[in-house]
Amino acid sequence: MSDLMPGPLRGALTPDRDSAPWWERVRRREFAVQRCDTCRTPRFPARAFCPACRTERWHWEAVEPEGTVESWIVNRRAFGPGDGRPYVVVMVRLAGVPGCLLYGSWEAPSREPVGGERVRGVFVGPAGEGPTLVGWEPVVR
């Protein structure tokens, strides 16, 4: 699969008032989730209310960007920006937040993911710019 396009695309990154502090942390190469001050339940993505205890008090907590591959696609149809080459988007089950599935670029362009394999988040961004996004690479290459 060496014809895969490496790295993430540059579609619209549109932080909102809940998520802006999270994206700011990504730019500093920090992977953080919110932890509820009342019941300690971690949550992601960012929002004000804890769905477990319905309170608003929380703090950011850096966690290891680790997870397992839940699924992936190999995109072969141009829906947006890109150079036309196929690319992989991966769905990751985040280890630090139970029940959290998130998406990212696949940072191992030499091969496709394997179902259930362990992955680690890496901070990625366009050439010449700092990190803006979180991609995923296999723990075992």
Added chain:
Amino acid sequence: MGYTPFSKDSGVSTLTLACRAIMAALDDAGLAPDDVDGLATHRVGDSAAPSLVGPALGVHDPSWHLDQFGGGSVSHAVVGQAALAVAAGVAETVVCYRAINARSEFRMGGTGRGLPVSPEVQYQAPYGFFAPPQQYAMYARAHMLRYGTTAEHFGRIAVTQRASAARNPRALMRTPITLDDYLASRWIAEPFRLLDCCLETDGACALVITSAERARDLRRPPVLVSAAAWGGGQSHLSGGPADPTTTAAAALAPRLYAQAGLGPADVDVAQLYDCFTYSVIVQLEDYGFCPKGEGGPYVASGATALDGPLPVNTHGGFLSEGYVHGVNHIAEAVSQLRGDAGDRQVRGAEVALSTAQPGYVLPATSALLLRKG
């Protein structure tokens, strides 16, 4: 109920499409616009609102209307709401419609249009992930990984529904296909090929909802809404459902069946929201027609063909008839229960299930159980 023809380029506005489908539906019922006191639609900023359609047809003061934001997940909710409005006495005759130029104007597949407005988009779009075929393909592969569902299973849905569409004069795609044709169709987003994806269609479809008593006096045999149910769905927020191989239909189904006092075994024909082949498989499981994980083998057994024990998407579905965002599924269910489905009629059909997008992508779903009147 009424339709416009389906095409890839209607050449007219969604307002015109809506008016034409509504006029056809009223004619089918033996009614006129002056009888209409309720209007309802669902849309994603891509179609004519009731506030535009009403005046365009000389319905200037409807006593009830609904302009529901949302995609396929709310398609059946609209009819459920209309039935509630009639039952509550707020309106007597409601027209539910969906008009869409999903190929020539606002491409539903995600090419060449703006991104949807949702906070979740920011966690997806920067990675080149936002189009419905991509999102569904992601869920489909999760199902393949967990349950051994195969491309051949997806292909059997495409092949089976095309065979039904061949008997449907309204269908856009009527040439039969084989499993080899399916496997040879080009990749869109692996594991999906072109023939996993629904059509993008220009067209409109409308349904008339009124009281059972009044319906019995109208031109066509009535169909009864035996149950209407709403449900949640997958979102990307932790704390919610986190099994990508199960949809909100699994939680909704018991509520739906209980309302009608029926079960899956009572369903004679099912129109299951088929934006993609995989959505049929997961709904066969979640609506209780087969055990979890066995949707693929169930389809491969031929069970969902016109001559099978549970004919599914007898019109050809979105994959082959056309895509009117859920409403043409309800219309086909009505047609089967009225007994006017022509060459694709399921003999003795008394109970039909019709379903909305099962709660992926937009975390909501809805469904109807309809019964011959």
